[in-house]
Amino acid sequence: MTAQIGYFSLVAAMLVGIYATVMPIVGLKLKRKDIIVSGERAAISVAGLMLASTGALLYAFLSRDFSIKYVYEYSNRALSTIYTISSWWAGNQGSLLMWAVFLSIYAAIAILLNRHKNRDMMPYVTTILSALILFFTALIVFMANPFVKMPYIPADGQGLNPMLHNPGMYMHPPATYLGYVGFAIPFAFAMAALLSGKLGDMWIRTTRRWAIWGWFWLTVGNLVGAWWAYYTLGWGGFWGWDPVESASFMPWLVGTAYLHSVMIQEKKGMLKIWNMALITITFSLTIYGTLITRSGIINSVHTFSQSGLGPYLMFMLLSVMFLGFGLILYRLPMLKTENELDSIVSRESAFLFNNLILLGIAFMVLWGVTFPFISEVVTGNKITVGPPFYNQMAVPLGLALLFLMGFCPLIAWRRASVANLQRNFIYPLSSAFAGFFVLELIGIRKPWAIAAFVLVIFVVSTIILEFYRGTKARHKMTDEDILTAFINLIWRNKRRYGGYIVHIGIVLIFVAIAGGPFKTEKNVTLNKGAATTIGDYKIVYNQPIQWQDKEKTVLAASMTVFKDGKKETNVTPRKELYSQEQQPWTRVAIKSNLKEDLYIILTGVEQNGTAGFKIIINPLMEWMWIAGFVITFGTIIAYWPDPAEKRRLAMVYARQGALDEG
Amino acid sequence: MKAKRKVITIFLVLFLLATLTTPALAVTYKDVEGEFMCTCGCGKTMTACEDSECSVKRGLRSTVQGLVDSGKSRAEIIDVMRKNYGDTILATPIKQGFNWVAYVTPFLLVIAGGIGILFIVRGWVKEQDDDSRNDENSDESKKGDKKNDKKYSDKLNQELDDIRWY
Numbered sequence: 077m078t079a080q081i082g083y084f085s086l087v088a089a090m091l092v093g094i095y096a097t098v099m100p101i102v103g104l105k106l107k108r109k110d111i112i113v114s115g116e117r118a119a120i121s122v123a124g125l126m127l128a129s130t131g132a133l134l135y136a137f138l139s140r141d142f143s144i145k146y147v148y149e150y151s152n153r154a155l156s157t158i159y160t161i162s163s164w165w166a167g168n169q170g171s172l173l174m175w176a177v178f179l180s181i182y183a184a185i186a187i188l189l190n191r192h193k194n195r196d197m198m199p200y201v202t203t204i205l206s207a208l209i210l211f212f213t214a215l216i217v218f219m220a221n222p223f224v225k226m227p228y229i230p231a232d233g234q235g236l237n238p239m240l241h242n243p244g245m246y247m248h249p250p251a252t253y254l255g256y257v258g259f260a261i262p263f264a265f266a267m268a269a270l271l272s273g274k275l276g277d278m279w280i281r282t283t284r285r286w287a288i289w290g291w292f293w294l295t296v297g298n299l300v301g302a303w304w305a306y307y308t309l310g311w312g313g314f315w316g317w318d319p320v321e322s323a324s325f326m327p328w329l330v331g332t333a334y335l336h337s338v339m340i341q342e343k344k345g346m347l348k349i350w351n352m353a354l355i356t357i358t359f360s361l362t363i364y365g366t367l368i369t370r371s372g373i374i375n376s377v378h379t380f381s382q383s384g385l386g387p388y389l390m391f392m393l394l395s396v397m398f399l400g401f402g403l404i405l406y407r408l409p410m411l412k413t414e415n416e417l418d419s420i421v422s423r424e425s426a427f428l429f430n431n432l433i434l435l436g437i438a439f440m441v442l443w444g445v446t447f448p449f450i451s452e453v454v455t456g457n458k459i460t461v462g463p464p465f466y467n468q469m470a471v472p473l474g475l476a477l478l479f480l481m482g483f484c485p486l487i488a489w490r491r492a493s494v495a496n497l498q499r500n501f502i503y504p505l506s507s508a509f510a511g512f513f514v515l516e517l518i519g520i521r522k523p524w525a526i527a528a529f530v531l532v533i534f535v536v537s538t539i540i541l542e543f544y545r546g547t548k549a550r551h552k553m554t555d556e557d558i559l560t561a562f563i564n565l566i567w568r569n570k571r572r573y574g575g576y577i578v579h580i581g582i583v584l585i586f587v588a589i590a591g592g593p594f595k596t597e598k599n600v601t602l603n604k605g606a607a608t609t610i611g612d613y614k615i616v617y618n619q620p621i622q623w624q625d626k627e628k629t630v631l632a633a634s635m636t637v638f639k640d641g642k643k644e645t646n647v648t649p650r651k652e653l654y655s656q657e658q659q660p661w662t663r664v665a666i667k668s669n670l671k672e673d674l675y676i677i678l679t680g681v682e683q684n685g686t687a688g689f690k691i692i693i694n695p696l697m698e699w700m701w702i703a704g705f706v707i708t709f710g711t712i713i714a715y716w717p718d719p720a721e722k723r724r725l726a727m728v729y730a731r732q733g734a735l736d737e738g
Numbered sequence: 739m740k741a742k743r744k745v746i747t748i749f750l751v752l753f754l755l756a757t758l759t760t761p762a763l764a765v766t767y768k769d770v771e772g773e774f775m776c777t778c779g780c781g782k783t784m785t786a787c788e789d790s791e792c793s794v795k796r797g798l799r800s801t802v803q804g805l806v807d808s809g810k811s812r813a814e815i816i817d818v819m820r821k822n823y824g825d826t827i828l829a830t831p832i833k834q835g836f837n838w839v840a841y842v843t844p845f846l847l848v849i850a851g852g853i854g855i856l857f858i859v860r861g862w863v864k865e866q867d868d869d870s871r872n873d874e875n876s877d878e879s880k881k882g883d884k885k886n887d888k889k890y891s892d893k894l895n896q897e898l899d900d901i902r903w904y
Binding site: 313316318416417418419420424425428429432433435436439440443444447450451454455457458459460461462463464465468469472473597659662677679690 | 768772773775781782783786788789791824825826827828829830831835836837839840841843844845847848851852855856858859860862863
C-alpha cells in the first residue's frame with residue numbers, strides 16, 4: 077500500500093506538473109488572471125504531492141517494508157533510526173526524489189511569496205520551475221522509481237553502505253542539494269525577466285535571499301563533505317579533487333561571482349548581461365554536477381551505479397544553457413547599459429577582477445576534468461589529471477582571490493583617490509609586513525604558505541579596519557557607547573557586515589589549507605604497552621580491544637595520548653567489519669586543537685596484539701570547521717530581514733504598480 | 739617617497755632570500771608518492787590510497803621505495819615509473835608537448851580576461867570623460883558656478899567613500 081501511495085503521488089505530481097507548466101503561459105496569452113492563478117495553485121499542489129511521495133518512502137524505510145526494492149537495497153533491521161532516515165538519499169532513486177521535492181517546495185514558497193508582487197514575471201517563473209520539476213518527476217517515474225516492488229518479501233534488507241555510516245551523511249547530501257536547487261529560483265526569475273522584458277534589477281532584488289540561501293547551503297554542503305572525507309579514511313583527505321567534489325565546487329565559485337556582481341547592477345544598473353550569464357552558468361553547473369554523479373562517465377566515490385540517466389540529464393543541461401544564452405542574445409539590445417566609471421581604480425573594477433579570478437578557478441577545474449578526454453582525442457595518449465595538478469593551478473589563483481578579498485573593501489565605489497588608497501591601505505599593509513617578519517622569525521620557509529599567511533593577515537586587517545572605522549564613526553555621530561555602536565553598525569548594515577563576517581570565514585579556510593605543507597607523519601609498529609612520539613605528543617599503545625554490536629564487529633586499539641608529559645586523552649582508532657561487507661572499514665582517531673590535529677590510523681593488528689599505526693599531525697585543520705560556523709553566522713546576519721530594505725523594495729513595487737496602471 | 743621605495747625593496751629582497759634558500763635534501767618516499775596514481779582503480783593518488791586497505795598500493799609503494807633507496811632523483815623516479823606503467827600512472831600530466839596546453843590555458847584565459855576588463859573599464863571611464871566634457875561645453879553648464887560643481891562633486895565623492903555600499 078505504501079508503495080502505491082508513493083508511486084501514485086509521483087504520477088499525480090507529474091500530471092499536475094504538466095498543467096502547472098502550461099497554464100500560466102496560456103493564461104498570459106489569453107490575458108486571463110484566473111488561469112494564471114490556477115497554474116500557480118497547481119504548482120503549489122505539486123509540492124504537496126511530492127511531499128506525500130517522500131512521506132511514503134520514509135514510512136516504508138521506518139516500517140522496514142522490504143517489499144520495496146529501494147528499502148531492501150539501502151537499509152536493514154539493524155540500522156539505527158537516523159541512518160534509516162538518511163537511507164532516503166543513499167541511492168540514485170531516492171536522491172533524485174530529494175532533488176525534486178526540494179525544488180517543488182522552493183517553487184511553492186517562491187510562488188506564495190510573490191502572489192501579490194512581480195505579476196509580470198510570475199507566469200514565466202511558474203512555468204520554468206514547473207518544467208524543471210516535471211522533468212525530474214518524469215525521470216523518477218519512468219527511469220528511477222524508488223517504489224519498485226520486490227518479487228518476494230525478504231526477511232531483512234542489505235543495509236546501508238558502511239561508508240555512509242557517518243554524521244556527514246545526515247548533512248552533506250541534503251545541504252548540497254538545498255544549495256544546488258536554491259539557484260533554480262534566481263535562474264527562473266532571470267529567465268522570467270528576459271521573457272517578460274522586465275530587465276531592471278527587480279529580479280535580482282526579489283531573488284537576493286534565494287541566491288544567498290543557495291550559496292550558503294552549497295558552502296555548508298562542501299564543508300561538511302570535506303569534514304566527512306577528512307574523518308573517513310581513503311577519500312583523499314578533506315579535499316581530494318574528486319570529479320564530483322569539483323562539480324559542486326564550480327557552481328559555488330560562479331555563484332560567489334554572481335553574488336558579488338549583482339551588487340554592481342543593484343547600485344549602478346551595470347553588468348546586466350554579465351549577471352544573466354552568471355546565473356545561467358551557475359544553474360547549468362548544478363545540473364552538470366547531477367549529470368556526472370549519475371551518468372557513469374566518471375569514476376568517483378560519489379557516483380551511483382550506471383543509472384542510464386546521463387542522456388536525459390545532458391538534454392536538460394543543454395536545454396538550460398540554450399534557454400539562458402538564447403534569451404540573453406534575444407534581449408541583447410535591451411540589456412545594454414550605459415556604463416560609466418570615474419576611474420579604473422574603483423570598487424566596480426575590483427569586483428570585475430574578483431569575478432574573473434572566481435571564473436578562472438571554475439574554468440581551471442572544468443579544464444582539469446575534461447583535459448584527459450581532450451588529450452586522448454588530440455594525441456591518442458591517455459593521461460591522468462589528478463589532485464597535484466589542481467593544487468598547482470589553484471594556489472596562485474586562490475592567492476589572487478585572497479588578495480582581492482582584502483583589496484576590494486578598501487577602495488571606494490566609482491573612483492578611488494590616492495588619498496583614499498593611502499588612508500585605507502597603510503594599516504593592512506603594515507600588518508601584512510609585520511606578519512611576514514614574524515613568519516621569518518619563527519622559521520617558516522614554504523613560499524606559498526608564507527604568501528598565504530601574509531595575505532590572510534592583510535585581509536583580516538582590512539576587515540577589522542572596516543569594523544573599527546564604522547564603529548568609531550557611529551560612536552561619534554550617535555553618542556552610543558562603543559559596544560552598542562558596534563552592534564548597531566552590524567545590525568543596521570546587515571548585508572555589508574554580514575558579508576565581511578563571511579569573508580573572515582573564507583579566510584579561515586585559507587588558514588587551514590595553508591597549514592597543509594607542514595603536515596608530518598610516521599608509520600610505526602607497536603607492541604602492547606609501547607610508546608611512540610611525534611611532534612609534542614607521546615602516544616602509548618595500551619592494548620587491542622574487540623566488541624560486537626547489531627551491525628558490526630569492531631577491532632580497536634586503546635591508546636593514551638600525552639602532551640608535554642601530561643595525559644591528554646584516550647583514543648581508539650579502529651577497524652569495523654559490517655556483516656554484509658567483506659572488507660573492514662578503518663575509522664581514524666582524531667585529537668584536535670586550534671594548532672593541530674593528531675590523526676591516528678590503525679593499519680593492522682597481529683595475533684600477538686602487536687599493532688601497526690600511521691600517525692599524522694595536520695596543522696591548523698580545526699580552523700576549517702570553525703570557518704563553517706563563522707560563515708553560517710555571517711550568512712544569518714546578511715540574510716536577516718532588514719526593515720529599511722523592505723521599505724525600499726515596497727517603494728519600488730509601489731512605483732512599478734503605479735507605472736503599470738498608468 | 740624614496741625612503742618608502744627603499745623599505746619596500748628591502749622587504750622584497752628579504753622575502754625572496756627567505757623563500758629561495760630552502761636547502762636541497764635527498765628525495766624521500768614521501769616527496770614522490772603524491773606524483774603517482776594508485777592503479778587499483780580507486781582514482782586516487784598513492785598518498786590518498788591507504789596501504790592497509792589496498793594491496794596494489796602496497797606493491798607500488800615497495801617499487802617506489804626501492805627507487806628512492808637506490809638513490810635516484812625525483813625526475814629519474816618519475817621516468818622509471820612512467821616507462822613501467824605508462825603516462826596514466828602520473829598524477830599530473832608531464833610538462834611536455836601538448837600537455838602544456840593543460841597548464842597554460844587557464845592562466846592565459848585569466849590574463850586575457852584581465853586585459854579585456856582593463857580595456858572595457860577604460861572605455862567606460864573614457865565615455866564618462868567625453869560626456870563630462872560635452873556637458874562642460876554646453877551653455878547651461880557654462881552658466882553654472884564651477885566652484886560649486888567642484889564643491890558638490892568633492893562632497894559626493896567623499897560621501898561615496900564613506901558610505902560605500904548598503
